[in-house]
Amino acid sequence: MTQKKRSIFKEFKDLMKTAIISVVVVFAMTKLVIKPIEIEGMSMQPTLLNKQRGFSNILAHKITPIKRFDIVIIYDAIDRDYFVKRVVGLENEVIEFRNDVLYVNGEAIDQPFLDENYVMLTTNDHQFLFTKDFGPVKVKPNHVFVLGDNRLNSTDSRVRGAYPVKNIISKHIYIVYPFNQMRFYHN
Numbered sequence: 001m002t003q004k005k006r007s008i009f010k011e012f013k014d015l016m017k018t019a020i021i022s023v024v025v026v027f028a029m030t031k032l033v034i035k036p037i038e039i040e041g042m043s044m045q046p047t048l049l050n051k052q053r054g055f056s057n058i059l060a061h062k063i064t065p066i067k068r069f070d071i072v073i074i075y076d077a078i079d080r081d082y083f084v085k086r087v088v089g090l091e092n093e094v095i096e097f098r099n100d101v102l103y104v105n106g107e108a109i110d111q112p113f114l115d116e117n118y119v120m121l122t123t124n125d126h127q128f129l130f131t132k133d134f135g136p137v138k139v140k141p142n143h144v145f146v147l148g149d150n151r152l153n154s155t156d157s158r159v160r161g162a163y164p165v166k167n168i169i170s171k172h173i174y175i176v177y178p179f180n181q182m183r184f185y186h187n
Contacts, residue, residue, distance in 0.1 A: 033059050035073055035170045037084065043148030043155065044084050046118045047071075047185065053177040056084075056170035066090070066144060066168060068104075069113060071185050074146060075167040078160060082169065085156055086113070089137075089145030091165070096135030100126075103135075114149065122152055134158055144168070 030036060034055040039048045048071075056073045066072065070087045088102060088111075089095035096103040102111055119130045131151040139145050143162035148154025157163065173185040 031058075033057075037073060037082075037173070039084060042153050043150050044071075044086075045150040045153075046115050047113065047149045048084060048173065048175070049181070052175045052181060054173060054175040056174070057172045058170040061168060061171045066165065066171065068109075069111075070171045071173050072144075072146065072171045073169045074144075074163050075169060076155075076160065076163075077167070079155075083146075083155070084173065085146035085148055085154075087144045088147050089139045089157075089162070091139050091141050091143055093145075094136045094138050095145050096137070097131045098133050100129050100131055102131075122150075132158075137162075142166070 035058055036055050037053065039050055039052040042050060061072070066087055068087060068090060072085060072087055073082050074085055075081075076083050089104065094103075094105050096106075102109045114130075120126065123130050131147075137145065139162045142165050144165055145157040145162045147156045147158065175181055175183045175185070
């Protein structure tokens, strides 16, 4: 084999090693550390917008407990798809909405993440409810009750029931694109 052929073979071998290592690292990162996401639809507006891209933290979900108002990526077995939703109810809690107020175990809970201007705009200055009354609903053990921030346009636990905690893939959202909308949503 000539020197030139050996050099080309060595370059090809190095390229293949680099490609294999890259694939293994990307696979490991996306299964153990971060989940790439693209927001589809309007269920989390105005917090998260359609077509935004970023990632969610798998590792944070594995090492810290789910808390009320965490934004999570959750697997929906009916649609066989992943949804981005906000946890409003934890296991064994009783969840209820009356007159746009969230009650957990009978106690009114503030929802500071809701954009009041958006709520006023979409409800025609509170001419109708942003979150229709429902409940009380008791969340089963090892389940969470999730809602979209855009209560008027969200398929969530009000329709599907509480989701098993094991269906949560990751939590917290890091939006990186479009660049002018970069944000971190951790709760």
